[in-house]
């Protein structure tokens with residue numbers, strides 16, 4: 001099987017380890033460096049930016065079989081404790097997110113997304129108020145109203161709004 005590795009110098013490893021805080025209650029090793037928009041830690045090494053879970057896996061296990069993702073057993077995106085991680089496919093990833101309610105697409109129906117867009121653009125409710133109403137994290141509402149999540153629904157909604165305004 002083909003594998004992927006990340007070339008790490010001693011300095012890289014030290015830099016990575018210096019950004020970890022151990023939570024003694026959960027056993028999670030929380031990465032406290034930079035995170036991306038979805039809350040996943042990323043670290044820049046040798047001109048590339050890597051997900052910190054992949055770096056942790058490579059430090060412990062040497063490499064990652066090609067095509068596999070490093071996923072969380074604990075529901076904590078910032079955790080890099082390899083005891084809390086496992087290798088899986090994109091399908092496993094989606095299934096886990098649905099099970100844990102972390103996939104914003106899985107939680108909502110198309111009509112709810114249309115309702116969110118209507119609340120935001122027509123009724124001018126704030127993204128925070130909508131997040132509270134739907135019990136969804138604020139960041140996900142921001143993604144929806146910018147058309148990053150549910151793009152096809154967003155485009156459909158925008159077409160209808162423009163059409164209504166032209167009448």
Ligand SMILES: [Zn+2]
Pocket residue numbers: 026027028029074075076079080081084
């Ligand atoms: Zn953990």
